[in-house]
Amino acid sequence: MVIVQRKALSLAERLYLPEIFRGLSITFSKFFEKPITRQYPEEPLPTDEVTRGQPRLVVKDDGAIACVSCGMCEVACPAYAITIDGGETDRPIEREPVRFEIDMLRCILCGFCEEACPKDAIFMSNELELADTTRRGLIYDLEKLKRPKAALQPRIDYVYRINKRWRSKQP
């Protein structure tokens, strides 16, 4: 058992009002300082190429999707969020995904898919927001995942820079 010795209050403290005014003076002084709260979502967070947002698929400049549905990201994904089915095309690169789904509710934004991709086809974008009224709507399909290469270029450059050891030069 511990006996707590409480400190006896001084006269000013017992009077109550001086302490109220001291507290209010702190409150009022904050009115004239620069606010540190961010007004999200009206004011979104700034992002840069280091931001590891949701994964997106690269659409090359000729309009073809860069993905060849090799399944490396599917294997690397620790959350089993990716499902891919391949199909044949007439383009010189014979294979392309006919189904590419990322379950955004499962995705943990780890970036392993980006690292595993041998074709520079999947990159972590700076898109962070995720909302829908159904679970099915949050399983993103090809149409929701495709982004022009230019939109992802800062991240692509960054990935090449940090992974110099095995990503030699951009095609």
Added chain:
Amino acid sequence: MSQPTPPSAATNPSPAPAPKPATVKIQVDGREVEADPKQPLIRACHDNGVDVPMYCYHPGLTPVGSCRICQVEVAGAPGQPSRVVAACRTPVSPGMVVQTDTPKAHETRRECLEFLLKNHPLDCPICDKAGECDLQDYSFNEGQGKGRSSEPRRKLEKRKSLGDVIVLDEERCILCSRCVRFFQDVTHKPQLTVSGLGSRSTIATFGDKPLTGNYQGNLADICPVGALTLKPFRFQARVWNLSKSLSTCAECSRGCSITVEALRGKEVKRFRPRYNPQVNQYWMCDTGRFAYAPVTEQLAPAGSALGGRLAGAAVRGYNGLELAEVESALSEVADILAAHPNPLVLISPFATQQEGEAVRELCAALGVRARFVSPAPSALKDDLLNTGDPCPNRRGLSELGFEPIEAAAAHTELAQAHAALLVGERIQELLDVAELAKLPASLRLIVFDVRAHDLAALDVAVGVPTHVEKSGQWLNVDGHVGVLNVAVPPPAGVGPLERTLRELRAALAPSAATH
């Protein structure tokens, strides 16, 4: 007799044990092993669990020693240096001392690998073989991370069609000539050759004609790289997403041992032969290989019994066939059988031994004898594997005491019967659906099949699993047991046929007792 009958010794003459070949003693990686001097050295290594890589060597084909990846170090005579030899072309000789894991052997193999990879396109992300590719596996184990060559790789045709089954990617080919030798050694009708010289060599058919024959699909299996791929399987699945189960081919009474490969455990994508020295060696015919359409059939649309796989059961009501619980369907069947004793019972030649047993029990309770439908032999018979008899379990059902009945005779008897039970996978197709549709509505027809057809006579249909959705046994034409395993789950509401039949027998019991 509720246990499945094992193939009895009297009817299953196991081949007389071949006289043991005279063996010699050799030393492999410091271990003394017995080896057959008629077999190449690589076989002795593989039989004793020593891994020696191989591309051109295939145990089912003549060795030629063209890829040189199987080189091992063999100790020389006393006082002589050791030599590196190709294990597939070196016969075993007594007292041989073989080292597969020495720096010298590794170095030689690595150099060979470098040459093989010189012109091999690095399109593993696109290649269907990736994941089961010998070149990929061994490059991963042994190869170097970077190529030293600065010359561009050879540009050749990537999509050369060789007939209806096979596509050739000339860039990926490492010219092991396994495919060439397959047609020479196995089908004995040469169709392929290595054409061109030196670095411009490619695999080609004679006169650029498409491949023919019923065994082309084996080329994709024996190709050690992704040069020869199956058209129907092209880009269908990554092989590591395929779950594999041991099974038996259903297309003829040979019963080749196969592996059923299903994408993510659900959709059957591929049948591949599985080595069975007593039945099919390493091969299977294309009829069997591409026979997965019937087992990948879609379910009937929700709320309907027709137009696809029957999940559960269907009973004829006022508005035609209506979906029903299996239990109520079986009690309906019991009522029909109580009202119409002595029904005609026909079973499918696809029935397993276990299902045959259950039918026999049911027939004993009904006091009738069942026969199995025996369709006319197909024109696919050849002297290699296909027997032309489309009954995978003819031997087994005969041993269970069922007699065959021709489709024509079956139709005559069906036309005269008051009630009939058709039991087993594909029995309606084997009896010809168009013929069954002509049967009068007065016939009380009960069908246990994978799907319900719109037959006027049909009263009750109960869904059954296909042969990739059930476990059981078939006996092939020579009496060898072929196993079936559950490769993909059957649709909800479909249980094993033998269980359904036993439930029917239980439902029958009160009414059967009154007879």
